[in-house]
Amino acid sequence: MVENKSLxxxxxxxxxxIVGEDLVVKSAPFxxxxxxxxxxxxxKTNYVSYDPYQRGRSELSHLPFHxxxxxxxxxxxPASHSTGFVLGEPITNNALSTVVSSFNPRFKQGDxxxxxxxxxQYVLVPKARADKDTESAGFSVVSNPLGLDPKIFLGAxxxxxxxxxxxxxxxxxxxxxxxxxxxxxxxAVGQIVGQLAKREGLVVIGSVGSxxxxxxxxxxxxxxxxxxxxxxxxxxxxxxxLKELGRExxxxxxxxxxxxxxxxxxxxxxxxxxxxxxxFISQTSKRPEDIYRLKNVQVIVGKxxxxxxxxxxxxxxxxxxxxxxxxxxxxxxxxxxxxxxxSVTEGIEQSAxxxxxxxxGENFGKAVLKIADL
Amino acid sequence: MVENKSLxxxxxxxxxxIVGEDLVVKSAPFxxxxxxxxxxxxxKTNYVSYDPYQRGRSELSHLPFHxxxxxxxxxxxPASHSTGFVLGEPITNNALSTVVSSFNPRFKQGDxxxxxxxxxQYVLVPKARADKDTESAGFSVVSNPLGLDPKIFLGAxxxxxxxxxxxxxxxxxxxxxxxxxxxxxxxAVGQIVGQLAKREGLVVIGSVGSxxxxxxxxxxxxxxxxxxxxxxxxxxxxxxxLKELGRExxxxxxxxxxxxxxxxxxxxxxxxxxxxxxxFISQTSKRPEDIYRLKNVQVIVGKxxxxxxxxxxxxxxxxxxxxxxxxxxxxxxxxxxxxxxxSVTEGIEQSAxxxxxxxxGENFGKAVLKIADL
Numbered sequence: 001m002v003e004n005k006s007l008x009x010x011x012x013x014x015x016x017x018i019v020g021e022d023l024v025v026k027s028a029p030f031x032x033x034x035x036x037x038x039x040x041x042x043x044k045t046n047y048v049s050y051d052p053y054q055r056g057r058s059e060l061s062h063l064p065f066h067x068x069x070x071x072x073x074x075x076x077x078p079a080s081h082s083t084g085f086v087l088g089e090p091i092t093n094n095a096l097s098t099v100v101s102s103f104n105p106r107f108k109q110g111d112x113x114x115x116x117x118x119x120x121q122y123v124l125v126p127k128a129r130a131d132k133d134t135e136s137a138g139f140s141v142v143s144n145p146l147g148l149d150p151k152i153f154l155g156a157x158x159x160x161x162x163x164x165x166x167x168x169x170x171x172x173x174x175x176x177x178x179x180x181x182x183x184x185x186x187x188a189v190g191q192i193v194g195q196l197a198k199r200e201g202l203v204v205i206g207s208v209g210s211x212x213x214x215x216x217x218x219x220x221x222x223x224x225x226x227x228x229x230x231x232x233x234x235x236x237x238x239x240x241x242l243k244e245l246g247r248e249x250x251x252x253x254x255x256x257x258x259x260x261x262x263x264x265x266x267x268x269x270x271x272x273x274x275x276x277x278x279x280f281i282s283q284t285s286k287r288p289e290d291i292y293r294l295k296n297v298q299v300i301v302g303k304x305x306x307x308x309x310x311x312x313x314x315x316x317x318x319x320x321x322x323x324x325x326x327x328x329x330x331x332x333x334x335x336x337x338x339x340x341x342x343s344v345t346e347g348i349e350q351s352a353x354x355x356x357x358x359x360x361g362e363n364f365g366k367a368v369l370k371i372a373d374l
Numbered sequence: 375m376v377e378n379k380s381l382x383x384x385x386x387x388x389x390x391x392i393v394g395e396d397l398v399v400k401s402a403p404f405x406x407x408x409x410x411x412x413x414x415x416x417x418k419t420n421y422v423s424y425d426p427y428q429r430g431r432s433e434l435s436h437l438p439f440h441x442x443x444x445x446x447x448x449x450x451x452p453a454s455h456s457t458g459f460v461l462g463e464p465i466t467n468n469a470l471s472t473v474v475s476s477f478n479p480r481f482k483q484g485d486x487x488x489x490x491x492x493x494x495q496y497v498l499v500p501k502a503r504a505d506k507d508t509e510s511a512g513f514s515v516v517s518n519p520l521g522l523d524p525k526i527f528l529g530a531x532x533x534x535x536x537x538x539x540x541x542x543x544x545x546x547x548x549x550x551x552x553x554x555x556x557x558x559x560x561x562a563v564g565q566i567v568g569q570l571a572k573r574e575g576l577v578v579i580g581s582v583g584s585x586x587x588x589x590x591x592x593x594x595x596x597x598x599x600x601x602x603x604x605x606x607x608x609x610x611x612x613x614x615x616l617k618e619l620g621r622e623x624x625x626x627x628x629x630x631x632x633x634x635x636x637x638x639x640x641x642x643x644x645x646x647x648x649x650x651x652x653x654f655i656s657q658t659s660k661r662p663e664d665i666y667r668l669k670n671v672q673v674i675v676g677k678x679x680x681x682x683x684x685x686x687x688x689x690x691x692x693x694x695x696x697x698x699x700x701x702x703x704x705x706x707x708x709x710x711x712x713x714x715x716x717s718v719t720e721g722i723e724q725s726a727x728x729x730x731x732x733x734x735g736e737n738f739g740k741a742v743l744k745i746a747d748l
Contacts, residue, residue: 056676258671258672258675259672262671277674277675277679278675279675280672280675283672291669291672293667293668293669294667294668294671295665295667297632297636297668297671298632298633298654298657298665299683300651300681300682300683301632301651301652301653301654301683302430302683302685303683304682304683304684304685304688305651305681305682305683306680306681306682306683307674307679307680307681307682308674308678308679308680308681309673309674309675309676309677309678309679309680310678311676311678314678
């Protein structure tokens, strides 16, 4: 028997989750020598992904990713691939794990696999899940022919990277010479969108939450301009930067944060502008009465804007772009054309702090939890 | 010489235009026997259209249709077909006129023509405009093979009807069995969208501003349900009606009003819902500080909504659907399958009151000004 620590959802958070109250680390014994149910797996977890949509999954009233929050129970939505976390159980997300024992012909001991798993040191996988090969419902062996750092498969080469890649092309419809504004620009999705936009010949403006991140997107990633939303009001910042760049406005807004920055972007968009509605982390941990209320929504009519939300597992996104994304991105990362910045929280004991830190924007790059060396 | 009365923009309105202050009727002599400039026309105006976007065109800071309003001068936007009204000049809009004298081979005396014209009893048209045949830039002889009431060519068969027809199909993408909610449902655009939706087998909910209009959309137009937004809060009304209809939510929101009803619709939309952003008359006459601020915008992400603004002259709309709209709609109106409700203000003397009344929602059906019998 070994010790098996997990990050447990103890209570549904109302605002930002409280460490030790809503989220607690608990230990239970785990038998590494046990016989798995026929066709199953025993996994040792190496890295788990932190993503903003986990905030929504922690709620009692969980709807697909996010919804108007009521904190009343609602029916699960069959259209969503993500379900609410269960009270008293470990929270889950995409993970990189090593096969300790395999009772399934698809895997052998020592395989490094990717798939949705628990925030636990060890996990027993039933046959039903071990048989499936989609990242959201099952597991697959990581294909890493270029020998890249495996944890990138939770970031630029995983769900966040595919999110960025598919939606930038499918909704953003970038054209050379256009201008794009990206919020949370050093984050898991933003850093990829910005670099893709530079490859496509766009002028790129990013917003971030610290001076170090600002230097990173400009110096390391090559963005044309950026601002720190914590020290400059977004509407003013966009006006100032567009003037400095000699541009009338932006053509695409890639929205990871919602709220005040979305409002400012609506004001700065040109005719026929597109808004990729990817997330709204600025609002996810707010009480309903504190939600930012937008004043610029009516410009959608006169400027003929197109705003579109999506989920990476929808047919027009992940499934449509997955092969292209994997092929291109692996090569671009290997060649140094696309840079990746990850933010690693070390150890299951720190897992709750890492999650809350990500929700507060304290991570610098794609946030992951390292549970064991790989 | 005859008297020629016109509705003049005397001042740029700040909120709702003030009759006798922002908008005044003025008279000037007009020589009906004058020789027109070569290739021009002399027109007698019969009917002029009132449309919500005229509020935006009255502003100093006019941008295409509407924009975040500042009341500071801005550069005209070359992408828009509509320009700001000129201080001291008659306001303009689509009109039905009779040719008094023609100096252009495209027209003969007595022709009934449609095109953008002045709110004036008589108008002198220069050659440059008489040569053009698009409704926005020139004139064309009304083609009325089925002998319909000519003023319908300013409504269901004109710009508002084409607006409704093109955007309902292009953005709404209706599917049989879906549910649609339409605001300003008895208005020029709403009454057409609702009847098209019934033809396509949708469940139709409308909102209106009086009990008479509510009875009209349900009894005369055959909508499945409706509410009076002046006596029932939109969020509550939608919840109540959806429950009564046994529906989980709406699939399409056709938005003519913006503000609180758009917010309520965002809350009521189902996954993959579409929002046709046609207008926001609830906000157009408000001072910037009184603009309604939306709280539900973030649902765009989780529900994967698509919100899109448009202008009827954009390639994917009017030009793409014009022939189909004209052919189908003339026949459906003749056969009584599509009903049209118009609201006529009588006489150029009442023209300002008619415009302000339309902006306040006092019209019942498509609003027009009758200047002279046809």
